[in-house]
Amino acid sequence: MESIIPILEFKKTCVSYTKQTMAVKYVSAAIERNTITAIMGPSGCGKSTLLRAVNLMHNLYSNIRVDGEILLNGENILLMEPIDVRRRVGMVFQRPAPFPTMSIYDNVLAGFALNGIHLSKSKKDEIVESNLKNVVLWDEVKDVLNKKGTFLSGGQQQRLCIARALAMKPDILLMDEPTSALDPIATKRIEELLLELQKKVTILVVTHNMGQAKRISSRSMFMYLGELVEYGDTETMFSNPEHERTKAYLIGKIG
Amino acid sequence: MANQKIKHRLAKDKLMLWTICIFATLTAVPLFAILGEVLLRGYSQLSWSFFTEPTPTAYKAMKAIEAGEPIPGGIANGIVGTMIILSMAVVVAVPVGILCGTFLAENRKKRFAKIVSYLTDLVQGIPSVIIGIITYIWIVVPMKGYSAIAGSVALCIMMLPLIIRSTEETLKILPASLKEAGLALGGNKARVMMKVQLPAAFGGIFTGVLLAISRVIGETAPLMFTALGCSFIRWSINKPISAVPLLIWEFFNDPHLQELIWGASLFLLIFVLTLNLTAKYLAKKWNQ
Numbered sequence: 315m316e317s318i319i320p321i322l323e324f325k326k327t328c329v330s331y332t333k334q335t336m337a338v339k340y341v342s343a344a345i346e347r348n349t350i351t352a353i354m355g356p357s358g359c360g361k362s363t364l365l366r367a368v369n370l371m372h373n374l375y376s377n378i379r380v381d382g383e384i385l386l387n388g389e390n391i392l393l394m395e396p397i398d399v400r401r402r403v404g405m406v407f408q409r410p411a412p413f414p415t416m417s418i419y420d421n422v423l424a425g426f427a428l429n430g431i432h433l434s435k436s437k438k439d440e441i442v443e444s445n446l447k448n449v450v451l452w453d454e455v456k457d458v459l460n461k462k463g464t465f466l467s468g469g470q471q472q473r474l475c476i477a478r479a480l481a482m483k484p485d486i487l488l489m490d491e492p493t494s495a496l497d498p499i500a501t502k503r504i505e506e507l508l509l510e511l512q513k514k515v516t517i518l519v520v521t522h523n524m525g526q527a528k529r530i531s532s533r534s535m536f537m538y539l540g541e542l543v544e545y546g547d548t549e550t551m552f553s554n555p556e557h558e559r560t561k562a563y564l565i566g567k568i569g
Numbered sequence: 570m571a572n573q574k575i576k577h578r579l580a581k582d583k584l585m586l587w588t589i590c591i592f593a594t595l596t597a598v599p600l601f602a603i604l605g606e607v608l609l610r611g612y613s614q615l616s617w618s619f620f621t622e623p624t625p626t627a628y629k630a631m632k633a634i635e636a637g638e639p640i641p642g643g644i645a646n647g648i649v650g651t652m653i654i655l656s657m658a659v660v661v662a663v664p665v666g667i668l669c670g671t672f673l674a675e676n677r678k679k680r681f682a683k684i685v686s687y688l689t690d691l692v693q694g695i696p697s698v699i700i701g702i703i704t705y706i707w708i709v710v711p712m713k714g715y716s717a718i719a720g721s722v723a724l725c726i727m728m729l730p731l732i733i734r735s736t737e738e739t740l741k742i743l744p745a746s747l748k749e750a751g752l753a754l755g756g757n758k759a760r761v762m763m764k765v766q767l768p769a770a771f772g773g774i775f776t777g778v779l780l781a782i783s784r785v786i787g788e789t790a791p792l793m794f795t796a797l798g799c800s801f802i803r804w805s806i807n808k809p810i811s812a813v814p815l816l817i818w819e820f821f822n823d824p825h826l827q828e829l830i831w832g833a834s835l836f837l838l839i840f841v842l843t844l845n846l847t848a849k850y851l852a853k854k855w856n857q
Contacts, residue, residue, distance in 0.1 A: 374752065398755075407749065429756060
């Protein structure tokens, strides 16, 4: 039964910043378990806005309205407590944001500290080690775990942030242009990491880098002016886009 | 022709630069003039006993002057009094100020926060002598006497706006991603504030507290109405108590004690400068 329910489903999801204008218009789409789904589109098309709706980030700002439904394992998250939702939905931001006052070790465990969960020392060590190994950072930082998170390079910081999100064992990981602040080598490492991670967690990644979408995602959404224009297999979309606008974007006419 | 024009522009640029440099140097002149004057007049009075003994009586001082000896005694009563008054003020002003600043930073758009923020600015503008007389009415009159408590209430009122502002400003300049990252991990607002935002803002807030202390430590007027002064070392908080700036004023009014003015001034000046420099250093270190 469970396999039939998609892990995440948008149903006529709308997001508006002001009463007159909608940033995301009636998006409906179901995300498949253990895949990487890319959300593409030009700047201002609403892709980040859609992503941030999934962990209720919009609740922080009183002017933003989210309508429709967003189902996480069949439950409408818009009716759930934000802290409950956010524990099950991890997020990685555009700029690496390790907590500057915390050590690398404490950064991985930040989710537990912020949820008031107390762990034994051995349990902590285990979580830190396994999650840093998950993001292929363990070998680089195992001797400097007590240094501040900001001591690391940008790419390492971003992997630390991914480890921090994964430590909470989320059902789904949201990534908002996770490599746009990184150099090409760091980007490549993150992409390889994501391909590996999809075995464990469903990933929804916003990118305006078409190459990246092509390289890592199995499914792609193309958004334009707040609407979901096309959603399908990445390969099909790139080789044979259904819509004129998708085609125009992919060949660089719009965007 | 074009070359001529560029030369002209470069010359103008240089002129501007020199003007700015000269005026910038001029602003530093008063600071060094004051420092030099106080140092020259004050350093000879500094000795161990100056910091460990209370103010001498006018009679003792007169005898010493007649005998051609240096005036005995020091400003220990003032130092103890200042420390007692200040620490009580800090203990109250720091938590209240940080909480209020946090509220203002987190609720920028709320009407109530805007009003509080505006009032904070107004409090900062109230002349200290008025804060003194108000505290006299509020604390000294009901308690039927001058006291260290009254003094610390006056200084606390003066410190609050500075601490509130620095907390608010520091929290505001933290990147929004920090707070969002904390909340995205499932923390509630209070936990994210305590574990992520306030620790990240610690440097700025601590700097603000140091600056607030250095701002009020030299205040004389409010203490005249509240702490009054005391000629011996006193540790109780409900009796009149001395303070270094009060002593300077007393020394000025007593012809026999005038020699002590400069030592006391030097002490106060060095204390304030040290606090300021520490605050600057911390702020710089924090920004790296």
